[in-house]
Amino acid sequence: MAYSYQLKRVDFIFRNENDWEKVLSNTIKKKPDEIINELISSELKGRGGAGFPTGLKWKLTAESKSKEKYVICNADEGEPGTFKDREILTKVPYKVLTAMAVCGYVTGAKEGFIYLRGEYKFLEEELNKTIDEFQYYCQEINLDFKIKIFMGSGAYICGEETALMESMEGRRGEPRNKPPFPTQAGYRKKPTVINNVETLVHTWTIFKYGAKKFYDLGVQYSRGTKLFSVSGDTPKPGIYELELGMSLQDFVYEFGDGDTKAVQVGGASGFLVPRKKFKDTAIGYEGKLVGISLPTGGSMMLFNSSRSMFNVLDNYLEFFREESCGQCTPCRVGCQQLLLGIKAVKRGEKPASYLDKLLKLTETMQLTAKCGLGQSVANSFSSIVENFREEMIY
């Protein structure tokens, strides 16, 4: 019997709508509280990967007392396997700008920044044109909100929100200690909302169509849709908007090449799921009762049976070793040692049991690294080593 998969394709994000002026002017007729409540009831969570409730973030920033506040759109999309934000900024930039302006209205911020990664510099010119057009309309409706682009210069770690702010302040992109969180002390130590590009577009959908429309999509704890960046061994690589809560099995039926061995969910800092666990894995935020739930920034990389998982892990570790900011020891030295360690095992210079020592090291990194980069190396490392141990050795 043929398997009937049930991926739910949706088309909200890239739907081309030319009524942003109306959406903006109608939304800011509402009280800030109303807008925040709408966002909270939609249960929208951050789409960059961490999944913090967006309504709450805006609320906390709105409640912070300061004359100076900021809105930042995080377009430092650097996670391997993610490329959705570029597409959003190319196709529907006005949705992002509108959402930023509404956020400014809600929180009391007068300035917004788009932190665009250096690799996407070719977008800058076109985006600046859209911003000019947008600012013109803001003036017309007396909305005091300015948006500027801040260019990054090639550093993965600057996607981490506090590292991004350090970078904007003209420093090395080294993450800060939290707390204080950006909602209290962000850019220039002032209350700041920082949202992923995609998250902002979802707020646009909620402003236009209402929270219920968004809430009705997805499953419990994982409401709404998500953009997935599909790459690797697949006949149809690209960007797809799907409802959250799908099973990985369904995903592979749709996107696999018939020989899928494993899927990396969430990029190099995410998890590798082997074939035998496809049907127990759902894509969404934690809180489902059965099976494993994997949150993701949307990176889905498929590997078929011709791929060596050792090479995959080697590639990730090299990535982390280079991109670690070097500030804290667990991450700086940990990434180096993990890379040296798996190579030594592969060459037979270390016994297979050395892999267990390395797994312990990743646990330490998870507990002691300062930011998400060092903490999440354990995700891909342990999921690859535990599921494909033999490939690490032979």
Place this chain on the structure above:
Amino acid sequence: MNPIKSLIKDLADLHGRHRENLLPVMQGVVQKEKFLSEYSMIEIAREMDIPAAEVFGTATFYSFLETKPAGKYIIRICKTITCAMKGKNQLLFAIQDMLKIKTGETTPDKRFTLLETNCLGWCHKAPAMLINDDVYTEVTPEKVREILTNYMKENI
């Protein structure tokens, strides 16, 4: 005034002289000069009244702020997983063969620098390559030869 000095002054006038203007100023120098020399960094420090060590520390953190001399065209080949799987090594070989340089080197005529870089965000169209700010995707060795030939013809 020497050209680098006046470039830095113009950039500082344009962006401002606060610490948060440091990155845009450095990016402006790199855009024009292709890299930040020691002289440029000291000059930026002087112009913006920031310790030179801080300027150096910040510059060396960012992979797109080169501190070594680089060619007019900086070729960056994505080496992260999907591009690695889809043949970035063949691209590297083709380019090395054509320009007679190794990865990390600059041609003697200072026109091309060949580098590898981390994920460029084009995994669905791998392998990907940047030449300065321009993106090339689904590049094959044949295609890359063609692209480079066009760059070589330029401004001769």
